[in-house]
Amino acid sequence: MTALLEVRGLTCGYGGGIVLDRLSLTLEPGKVMALIGRNGVGKTTLMRALIGLLPATAGDILLNGSPLSALPPDARARAGIGYVPQGREIFTALTVRENLLVGMSAAPAAAPSALEAVLDYFPVLRARLGQRAGTMSGGEQQQLAIARALASSPRLLLLDEPSEGVQPSIVDLIARTLARIAASTGIGVLLVEQDIGMVQQAADRCAVMDKGRIVNELDREQIADMELMRRQLAL
Incomplete structure (x- = not known):
């Protein structure tokens, strides 16, 4: 199967310091990959690099074979990357409907049916379309x-500690x-998560990160092994 996301030898950091050190991973369409590891190993840094908020000093990021490394964040969103940051960062003063429309505006080519589709996945939002998001x-x-990220009809969905x-x-x-x-x-989903139960329910594969690199990958059978998952999180 052709990879949806390919990260090859990605290196980047802050203030001259290296956080991601020649990191490589692949994600296929229609699969969920969880990314686990202790705090400080570079998981959120990887998310920031993928969406273009942190420039790479080396390596390549490809989406469906097209290079992204030279593109700014807005162009990456239009190319098909949806992002749900840690802490959610919804627009609390706007209604649920207005938040979803903001998501759709990030990708003008998104199908008009995108709004209905995300409401089918998250029916609780349908009953709250007129409610201010900050009151939920x-x-x-x-x-x-x-749902807001999905409203842009992405090909790749990134989530940080949902x-x-x-x-x-x-x-x-x-x-x-x-x-x-x-x-x-x-859609391919890359999920940064510490909750083992969530990883076990959602993920097809699990990449273990340490010191800015992927140091192990687990399949579904290994993900189901609670003791093995605990050991990986303790690396």
């Missing part, structure tokens, strides 16, 4: 943040929904 629960806000501040039952719901979205649409 943390779990509802997280669903809105994911379980943070969300009650366990909603974490389970989001995990199952992400797996269903990937399988039914062909």
Whole structure:
């Protein structure tokens, strides 16, 4: 299967210091890859590099075989990258509908049916379209943040710690929904996550990160092994 996302020898950091050190990974269409590792190993830095907020000093990023490294963040969004940052960063003063329309505006070519599609995945939002986003629960806000990213009809969806501040039952719901979205649409999902249960429910593969590199990859059978997952998180 042709890779949707290819990262080859990616190196970057802050203030002259290296955080990502020749990191490489691949993600196929319709698959969910979880990225795990201790705090400080470079997971969020990788997200920032993929969306163009942090320039690479070496290496390549390709989406469907097209190089992205020279493109600014807005061009990467138009190329098909959706991003849900840690902390959600929804527009709290806007309604749910207005937040979703902002997501659609990031990709003018997005199909008019995109809004209905994301509401089918997250039906709780349909009943709250006129509600100000800041008045919703943390779990509802997280669903809105994911739906807003999906409203741009991305080919690749990046999520940074979507379980943070969300009650366990909603974490389970989001995990199952992400797996269903990937399988039914062909979108690739790269998920930075520390919640082992969420990884086990959502991910087809799991990449383990340490010191700015991918040091191990686990398949679905290995992901289901709780003790093995705990050991990987302790690296």
